[in-house]
Amino acid sequence: MSNVEIDEAYRPSEDEEYMNPKQVEYFKRKLLRWKEQLLLESQKTLEYLKERQWSQADSTDRASVESETGLELRTRDRYFKLIEKIDAAIERCNKNTYGFCEETGESIGIRRLEARPIATLCIEAQEKHEKYERNHAE
Structure with a gap:
C-alpha cells in the first residue's frame, strides 16, 4: 500500500480533483480486495476438486461430476483472466495512469x-x- 491514508468510509467524489492520491489509493485497495476474493474462490475450487469422488459407479453420476467440473474450471479460467486485468489496473495505479x-x-x-x-x-x-x-x- 502507499503512504496515502484514507478512512474505510471514504468514497471518491466528483467534487474532488480527479484521480488525486486518495482516489487512486481507494481504487487500488478495491482492486486488491477483489483479487483476494477471486484467489480465495479459486483455492476453494481446488480443494473441492481434490475432495471430489471421481470414481462414481454410475455413468450418470460420472457424467454429472464431469459436467460440474468443466463448469468450475471454466469459471476459474474466467477468474484467472480477470485477475490479469486487475493486476494491470493495479499497475496503472502505480504508474498514475489509472482512471484515464x-x-x-x-x-x-x-x-x-x-x-x-x-x-x-x-x-x-x-x-x-x-x-x-x-x-x-x-
Whole structure:
C-alpha cells in the first residue's frame, strides 16, 4: 500500500480533483480486495476438486461430476483472466495512469470505475469499440 491514508468510509467524489492520491489509493485497495476474493474462490475450487469422488459407479453420476467440473474450471479460467486485468489496473495505479482512457486520454469517470474498476476505456471509446466489433463480427 502507499503512504496515502484514507478512512474505510471514504468514497471518491466528483467534487474532488480527479484521480488525486486518495482516489487512486481507494481504487487500488478495491482492486486488491477483489483479487483476494477471486484467489480465495479459486483455492476453494481446488480443494473441492481434490475432495471430489471421481470414481462414481454410475455413468450418470460420472457424467454429472464431469459436467460440474468443466463448469468450475471454466469459471476459474474466467477468474484467472480477470485477475490479469486487475493486476494491470493495479499497475496503472502505480504508474498514475489509472482512471484515464487508453485511447483518448480522457477521464473514465468515478461512476464507471466504481461499476467496473478494471475499465481501460471511457464510455465513448468503449461504445466505438463495441460498434466496430458488431460491424465486423458479421
